[in-house]
Amino acid sequence: MNTPENASVHRVKGGAVSTASPRDYFDLMKPRVMTLVVFTAFSGLIAAPVDVDPFLALISIFALAVGAGAAGALNMAFDADIDATMKRTQKRPVPRGAVTPADAYGLGVVASILAVLTMALAANYLAAGLLAFSIFFYAVIYTMILKRSTPQNIVIGGAAGAFPPMIGWVIATGEISLDAVILFMIIFLWTPPHSWALALYKSGDYQAANVPMMPVAKGAKSTRLQILLYSIVLVIFAGAPVLTGLGGIAYAATSLGGGALFLLLAIRIFNSRAGEAGSAEDGALYAVRAGDKAARDLFAYSIGYLTFLFTALIAEHAFGMYWALPGLGA
Amino acid sequence: MVPSESDNNGTDASQDAASGEERKDSSGAPASQNFGFYNREGVPSGEHYTLSPEEEAARKKRNVAIALSLVGFMVVVFLITVVQLSNNIANGAG
Incomplete structure (x- = not known):
C-alpha cells in the first residue's frame, strides 16, 4: 500500500484542469446558426398581427437564441466523432480537445432548461413548449437518430430549423395560425436544397465520416435531381404568404425575383457534374473543386434567398412598406 | 484519482x-x-x-463568465416579473 512514508512525489505542472475559454463554450452554441434563428424568429414576431411588449419580445427572442445554441451544443457533444473526421468541422471545440463532450452535454442541458423557463415566463407556455420540442427534435431525433441512419436525415430533421419563425409568431399571438405554418414550411422546404448543395461539394467529408447524406447514399446525379425538384416546390410555395395576405407587393416581388434566381442556380446544378469530381476537398466552407462551383453557388445564394424573403416581411410589417396586391391580402 | x-x-x-x-x-x-x-x-x-498560468487564467475567465450568466439570468427573471406585473395591473387583471 502507498503510505506517506514511501509515497514518491511527482510534481506535475499543468494538465489538471481545462484551459477552455468562455469563447470555446460560446462556439459550441453555433453562433452563425443562432444568428439565422434570431433573424427568422424576429420576422415571424414582426409579421404577426398583434402588438407585443418590446422588452418581453426581446427577452423571448434571446431565450430562443439560447435554446438554439443549447441544441447546437448537444449536437456537437454527440457528433464529436463525426466532427473529428470531417475537415469542415475538425476545429470545433470538442474535436479540438478544448471542451470535453461531458462539458458540452452539461452546457446544452442547462442552457436548454434556462431557455425554456425564460420563454415560459416572458412569452407563453405554447412558445416554451415549441422551443422545448424543437431542441428535443434537433438534439435527439435528428442528431442521435436520423443523421446516421437515413439519407432523408436533413429532410425530416430540417423541421427543427423551421420552428423559429413559427415560435416568433406564437410569442406574439399565443397560437399557431395558417401563416405561422406557412413560414415553417418555407424553411422546411428550403433546407434540403440548401443542405444537399453543401453535401454535393463536401461529399468526401461525409463519406469519410460515414454519414449517409444524399450524395453519399444515392449518388450525385440523384441528389442534383432532388435539389431541382425541391427548389421548384420551394419557389412555388414561397408565394403562399401573398395569397393569405401575410406578404404584400414587396414580398411578392422579392419572392418572384429571388425565386427565379434560385431556380436558375438549381437548373445549373442539375446540368452540372457537381459532386462527381474525384479529388479531395479543401477544408474551408466555400473552398470548392472546379466542377462543384454550381453547388457552392446555390449553397451560398440559398442563405441570401431566405434572408431576402424574411427581410421583405420585416420591411412590410415593421416599416410600413406593406401594400397588398389588388384583390388579395389584408 | x-x-x-x-x-x-x-x-x-x-x-x-x-x-x-x-x-x-x-x-x-x-x-x-x-x-x-x-x-x-x-x-x-x-x-x-x-496549475499552469494558462490554466489559472482560463479557470478565472470561466468562473467570471458563469457568474455573469447567473446574475444575468436573475436580472432577466426579475425584470420579466416586473414587466408582467405592470402589464397585468395596466390591463386591470386581478
Whole structure:
C-alpha cells in the first residue's frame, strides 16, 4: 500500500484542469446558426398581427437564441466523432480537445432548461413548449437518430430549423395560425436544397465520416435531381404568404425575383457534374473543386434567398412598406 | 484519482488515523498544505498538480463568465416579473 512514508512525489505542472475559454463554450452554441434563428424568429414576431411588449419580445427572442445554441451544443457533444473526421468541422471545440463532450452535454442541458423557463415566463407556455420540442427534435431525433441512419436525415430533421419563425409568431399571438405554418414550411422546404448543395461539394467529408447524406447514399446525379425538384416546390410555395395576405407587393416581388434566381442556380446544378469530381476537398466552407462551383453557388445564394424573403416581411410589417396586391391580402 | 480532503470514513485525510497527528508528505511538508491527489484510502498518491498560468487564467475567465450568466439570468427573471406585473395591473387583471 502507498503510505506517506514511501509515497514518491511527482510534481506535475499543468494538465489538471481545462484551459477552455468562455469563447470555446460560446462556439459550441453555433453562433452563425443562432444568428439565422434570431433573424427568422424576429420576422415571424414582426409579421404577426398583434402588438407585443418590446422588452418581453426581446427577452423571448434571446431565450430562443439560447435554446438554439443549447441544441447546437448537444449536437456537437454527440457528433464529436463525426466532427473529428470531417475537415469542415475538425476545429470545433470538442474535436479540438478544448471542451470535453461531458462539458458540452452539461452546457446544452442547462442552457436548454434556462431557455425554456425564460420563454415560459416572458412569452407563453405554447412558445416554451415549441422551443422545448424543437431542441428535443434537433438534439435527439435528428442528431442521435436520423443523421446516421437515413439519407432523408436533413429532410425530416430540417423541421427543427423551421420552428423559429413559427415560435416568433406564437410569442406574439399565443397560437399557431395558417401563416405561422406557412413560414415553417418555407424553411422546411428550403433546407434540403440548401443542405444537399453543401453535401454535393463536401461529399468526401461525409463519406469519410460515414454519414449517409444524399450524395453519399444515392449518388450525385440523384441528389442534383432532388435539389431541382425541391427548389421548384420551394419557389412555388414561397408565394403562399401573398395569397393569405401575410406578404404584400414587396414580398411578392422579392419572392418572384429571388425565386427565379434560385431556380436558375438549381437548373445549373442539375446540368452540372457537381459532386462527381474525384479529388479531395479543401477544408474551408466555400473552398470548392472546379466542377462543384454550381453547388457552392446555390449553397451560398440559398442563405441570401431566405434572408431576402424574411427581410421583405420585416420591411412590410415593421416599416410600413406593406401594400397588398389588388384583390388579395389584408 | 480524486483530490479530497477526507476519506470515506469522514476523517481528515491529512491526519493519521492511529496517532491523530498530522501527516507529512515525503518532502516533510504537512499534508494539509499540499495539493496532491489522494487514493481511496485517503493516502497521498504521490501526484501533485500545480496549475499552469494558462490554466489559472482560463479557470478565472470561466468562473467570471458563469457568474455573469447567473446574475444575468436573475436580472432577466426579475425584470420579466416586473414587466408582467405592470402589464397585468395596466390591463386591470386581478
